[in-house]
Amino acid sequence: MIVSKAAKRYARAFFGIAQEKNSVEVIANDFAGIVSAIEQSNELDSFLKAPLISSEKRIEAIKAMFESKIDKLSLEFLLFLEKKNRLDITQDTLTELAGLNDELKNIQRVSITSAFEMDNAQVESITKHLQEKLNKNIVAEVKVAPELIGGFKVQVGDQVSDLSIATQLDRLKQSIVKA
């Protein structure tokens, strides 16, 4: 979660180039794919980080894996990272890129946790409310946590709005204990 400073700088530079070439959309898509590939495959992750593999081999492998699937600019960026010996920060850089993309499109990611699964209409009404309040495009991630007993809580960045029964009960307990 602590993103290295290098990752931030690489991400910003690359994002700048993508904007110039008007291919932010394509690249964002590419990177979402690469990140999920890294997250799913331990082998790919360790391959990118292993110092024992020679540069030529790695370049070949990267080309073989991604050449046909991603944009030329994205591939060049990966190869550039390899050249700079910075493939270990790939994941951080990509996360940071996604953040920059969100910012550009005025997207705010929120997580909604509820005790029971909510239907689309319910999620819709919460996101609509948030949209009006924050004046941002909301992308919601929905989670289910039975320990909340009832109700839900919404987390926007570091801010949490808690409307769960568990918290209300806890507050009742505190008010009785302290009274």
Added chain:
Amino acid sequence: MATDIKPEEISDILKKQFADLEVSSENYEVGTVLSVGDGVARIYGLANVMAGELVEFANGIRGLALNLEEDNVGVAIMGEDKDIREGEEVKRTGTIASVPVGDALLGRVVDGLGNPIDGKGPISTENTRPIEFKAPGIMERKSVHEPLQTGIKVIDALVPVGRGQRELVIGDRKTGKTTLTIDTIINQKGKGVKCFYVAIGQKRSTVVQVYETLKAAGAMEYTTIIAATASDPAPMQYLAPYTGTAMAEYYCYLGSPTFGGTVGVEGGHSLIVYDDLTKQSQAYRQLSLLLRRPPGREAFPGDVFYIHSRLLERSVKLSDAEGAGSISALPIIETQANDVSAYIPTNVISITDGQIFLESDLFNAGQRPAINAGLSVSRVGGSAQTNVMKKTAGTLRLDLAQFRELAAFSQFASDLDPATRAQLEKGKRLTEICKQGIGKPLSVCEQVAVIFAGVENHLKEVPVDKVVQYMAEFTEALNTKYKDFTDSFDAGAKKDAFNKQRDELEKIVVEFTNSFVNAL
């Protein structure tokens, strides 16, 4: 008689509380634990947290946000760190640590955050104060002018402590530093001074001893003990002095309109003992090193001076417009092998208004309290002394200094001229006069009378080894035979009244000394 408990009543009360509870959303800010260990956690998130703010971990343990860095927050955990896990949620509380204050705390023993640890139930007080408080400015202050009687004659005579003064007590281990401050607390009985004893990094058994001593002397009625013992986490030991000061400030600022007090109310007087600041700085060093702050001299962090200066600056004598309250402080520093030039001792010496220097050599030689009269000073000086004491003890320091200089020659006693020999004899008796037992504070009148006898050389007929006995009997006589004089004694007497008192005292001393010498 069995208490009459009706189940219906209880459920009614509970129902009412349930009905009163508003269902509303609770908004708070969270972060995630990245790493935890050595009593320190690093948190991701908590973007708006304030420096020094309290945060709450998922299991209810609290922490103190100390390091605000670009992408994480360093938090000192005030409790066991083994129950905190990586990835857990951490909540902001939105408050700087604050503690309960007020009369409910008197007689209690609390921990570094003001929670009771004496098993006497919760502390019921409405009032709280933040533990960090900015020291009052120049306009709100007044220079120290009234004495804080310690009851220890050598201190009250040579290094007087005033209300609002900060007098450092410094010395090696086992030289009577704690005893001296406890005696001072005991002597505040009936003088309207509230006392706070902050024990930092001490053994729990020592704290119990102090509690028992104070209780036996009836001093717990006006005293609070703040104990952050050796087994408490370092953040608690670091915070305890600020907690104690916050409690002392409650009384001091009662009459101060600038600081939330009431106009026209007289401000209270508090005395606070920090026992000891060496341990506090060590706790702070531990914290700082674990938070990866760069170490400096003796591995202390760069701001170790500031933690003591901002603490001791909160001791104050308020001006009349602010209610004239005061906080006097007796910080204690333990030295190693009498080395006062180590880092922390020099720091605190430079902050305080003087120091009482205790020496193990003197202590072992039977000179107790083992105060080194040459090195001990009070920068407030005479303005913190009563008139009579000032006039009586004026030459004591000089006499003692001359004696120390001559003491080296004392082995050639037979070859010395009579004048020098007389001075040596007087010096020996004056050194004896400075001795005083534990838990036997003396009133101003008793102190003045005994010192008068020594300084005016009325003891030349009394053998040196009988001086202690002489003092004991004399003070007893002052409270029985010469009670009229003691009762009419006026410590603040001006010139004419002083001369009259002095003549009377001289008569008493001569009369008593003659009867004492004859009885030998």
